Amino acid sequence: MFNRFQFLFQTNISRESQMRAAINQKLIEMGERERLKELLRAKLIECGWRDQLKALCKEVIKEKGIENVTVEDLVAGVTPKGRALVPDSVKKELLQRIRAFLAQHST
Amino acid sequence: RLTSQGLRRLRCSVEFLCRPLKQPTWKIQYQSVLRFTTSLPDFIAEIQRDSDAGSVMSPAGCSHVNGFKVDNWKQNLRVIYQCFVWSGSVETRKRKAKSCVCHLCGAHLNRLHSCLHCVFFGCFSKKHIHDHAKNKRHNLAIDLLYGGIYCFVCQDYIYDKDMEQIAKEEQRKAWKLQGRSPPSLMHNVVQLRLGLINLGNTCFMNCIVQALTHTPLLRDFFLSDRHKCEMQSSSCLVCEMSQLFQEFYSGHRSPHIPFRLLHLVWTHARHLAGYEQQDAHEFLIAALDVLHRHCKDDNGKKANNPNHCSCIIDQIFTGGLQSDVTCQVCHGVSTTIDPFWDISLDLPGSSTPFWPLSPGSDGSVVNGDGHPSGATTLTDCLRRFTRPEHLGSSAKIKCSGCHSYQESTKQLTMKRLPIVACFHLKRFEHSAKLRRKITTYVSFPLELDMTPFMASSKESRMNGQYQQPVDSLNNENKYSLFAVVNHQGTLESGHYTTFIRQHKDQWFKCDDAIITKASIKDVLDSEGSTHKRTQ
Numbered sequence: 001m002f003n004r005f006q007f008l009f010q011t012n013i014s015r016e017s018q019m020r021a022a023i024n025q026k027l028i029e030m031g032e033r034e035r036l037k038e039l040l041r042a043k044l045i046e047c048g049w050r051d052q053l054k055a056l057c058k059e060v061i062k063e064k065g066i067e068n069v070t071v072e073d074l075v076a077g078v079t080p081k082g083r084a085l086v087p088d089s090v091k092k093e094l095l096q097r098i099r100a101f102l103a104q105h106s107t
Numbered sequence: 108r109l110t111s112q113g114l115r116r117l118r119c120s121v122e123f124l125c126r127p128l129k130q131p132t133w134k135i136q137y138q139s140v141l142r143f144t145t146s147l148p149d150f151i152a153e154i155q156r157d158s159d160a161g162s163v164m165s166p167a168g169c170s171h172v173n174g175f176k177v178d179n180w181k182q183n184l185r186v187i188y189q190c191f192v193w194s195g196s197v198e199t200r201k202r203k204a205k206s207c208v209c210h211l212c213g214a215h216l217n218r219l220h221s222c223l224h225c226v227f228f229g230c231f232s233k234k235h236i237h238d239h240a241k242n243k244r245h246n247l248a249i250d251l252l253y254g255g256i257y258c259f260v261c262q263d264y265i266y267d268k269d270m271e272q273i274a275k276e277e278q279r280k281a282w283k284l285q286g287r288s289p290p291s292l293m294h295n296v297v298q299l300r301l302g303l304i305n306l307g308n309t310c311f312m313n314c315i316v317q318a319l320t321h322t323p324l325l326r327d328f329f330l331s332d333r334h335k336c337e338m339q340s341s342s343c344l345v346c347e348m349s350q351l352f353q354e355f356y357s358g359h360r361s362p363h364i365p366f367r368l369l370h371l372v373w374t375h376a377r378h379l380a381g382y383e384q385q386d387a388h389e390f391l392i393a394a395l396d397v398l399h400r401h402c403k404d405d406n407g408k409k410a411n412n413p414n415h416c417s418c419i420i421d422q423i424f425t426g427g428l429q430s431d432v433t434c435q436v437c438h439g440v441s442t443t444i445d446p447f448w449d450i451s452l453d454l455p456g457s458s459t460p461f462w463p464l465s466p467g468s469d470g471s472v473v474n475g476d477g478h479p480s481g482a483t484t485l486t487d488c489l490r491r492f493t494r495p496e497h498l499g500s501s502a503k504i505k506c507s508g509c510h511s512y513q514e515s516t517k518q519l520t521m522k523r524l525p526i527v528a529c530f531h532l533k534r535f536e537h538s539a540k541l542r543r544k545i546t547t548y549v550s551f552p553l554e555l556d557m558t559p560f561m562a563s564s565k566e567s568r569m570n571g572q573y574q575q576p577v578d579s580l581n582n583e584n585k586y587s588l589f590a591v592v593n594h595q596g597t598l599e600s601g602h603y604t605t606f607i608r609q610h611k612d613q614w615f616k617c618d619d620a621i622i623t624k625a626s627i628k629d630v631l632d633s634e635g636s637t638h639k640r641t642q
Contacts, residue, residue: 024215028204070263
């Protein structure tokens with residue numbers, strides 16, 4: 001019983017990642033991924049998220065020292081907070097865009 | 108009294124002269140601005156060093172790219188950018204969609220990287236690309252999202268000028284294919300054209316602010332957030348300047364309204380308060396004074412000792428003026444050195460005597476430029492400033508050698524040159540009898556060598572030799588003009604504007620909120636009341 005459940009669980013995971021891969025492929029093929037990236041970039045600047053991240057980066061740099069800090073330090077130090085700081089409205093809008101796109105191009 | 112030429116030249120200009128560092132600091136990219144060290148003198152020295160040699164952030168990249176840069180590497184790199192990073196066409200996008208997945212875990216996100224030495228895609232987050240790099244000793248990988256080149260030996264992204272060039276070109280090509288115009292590179296471009304709204308005769312302040320914000324070292328200091336404020340209230344002028352700099356370089360295009368700055372200066376320099384016509388030079392000195400008072404030196408001590416301050420204002424603007432008083436009887440010399448922020452020069456036509464020091468400067472001969480060929484030059488004014496002056500029998504000095512009062516001569520020379528030198532031509536004459544503006548045209552050069560006016564050059568000058576320095580390779584005393592402040596009009600009503608240099612030879616005219624392009628000729632034709640040069 002336990003094994004079967006696990007098996008089902010695993011299949012769903014792999015199907016989910018398959019679906020992700022398929023969606024991503026479509027997005028890239030149609031050039032939509034690039035457009036979404038641009039849209040997201042503009043939105044994040046507009047709402048001040050980029051400035052917040054800049055401040056976070058500066059903190060990491062001050063902590064580690066400008067001579068030693070690497071991109072990895074910045075990524076590690078900033079990513080969790082950065083993700084949390086994205087406003088819900090931006091997330092919603094992007095999701096809507098992706099849904100609309102998929103609806104248009106569903107195979 | 109006013110000839111047509113005189114009318115044309117009825118403008119004073121204030122020039123700001125800066126000594127160029129070995130390579131001009133305005134060439135330093137924004138990345139370098141973050142390179143601050145713990146002590147301020149080191150910071151300045153480091154900018155000088157960075158300008159010469161390569162540094163970690165230099166565009167020469169790391170040495171490990173050399174193994175990659177062989178054979179047809181440029182074309183190979185282009186193909187990688189075209190196919191896997193900036194996929195512009197339908198075919199490349201299809202290929203990217205299909206093949207760009209991590210070879211180890213199948214992930215297509217997770218910061219996917221492509222190995223530069225073989226066909227391998229690995230994700231960064233799960234370190235699959237790292238494993239590949241270690242196993243195969245392939246040291247370079249490229250980030251498929253942003254195109255950055257990662258070196259596993261340096262363990263960081265590196266910036267190689269040639270590779271960056273290729274990346275940019277391919278990115279542009281891809282954008283073109285997709286019908287997109289490249290977004291403005293706001294994080295790279297330094298927007299130097301921000302107008303300042305005139306709040307009612309505040310042009311005297313606007314012109315100085317424009318010049319200060321375009322002072323390279325000051326800009327680098329404020330943009331790298333070096334000021335650590337100790338003042339409790341929001342009345343710190345340094346903080347306000349810092350915000351002003353951030354605003355100037357933020358890429359905003361709409362003019363800035365400097366009401367906070369004005370309020371702070373009123374608060375801290377009471378004699379300037381009020382909407383009367385004010386003098387730009389007075390404002391410069393007052394502003395520098397308040398900034399100096401509000402700065403801490405880098406060791407955390409309050410900068411209240413004028414002789415030992417190491418705040419950024421002193422580092423940049425303070426020079427040392429040597430005054431030698433020579434007793435005419437025993438020829439003993441008494442020397443003092445005083446700090447200065449500006450060099451105020453008398454002009455011909457003022458009530459203090461001025462003799463022409465360049466041949467034929469009686470103003471009668473006009474050359475093709477419309478200037479008298481014997482026009483007074485800035486150098487003339489400097490020569491006059493540093494000439495030995497007999498103090499006269501009514502101003503005898505107590506000589507320590509003779510132990511009595513004797514006649515003496517006094518001479519001023521430059522002991523220590525500031526990085527930014529401000530020359531002020533005293534056009535506004537306020538004496539007991541009259542108040543007037545001196546409109547004599549003074550020509551000034553784009554490059555100025557201060558060597559003849561140094562204390563160390565005194566001996567050759569005392570022999571009456573005003574030679575050009577033999578060693579023209581020595582740039583220590585050479586200055587390069589970067590800002591000119593003009594005053595148009597009369598003493599009672601006039602207007603200030605500023606010419607600012609950006610990059611090596613691009614000039615702009617700042618007239619409060621209106622910024623226009625200007626030619627070098629416009630700049631040199633203007634009169635000068637304050638000059639700022641950077642070394």
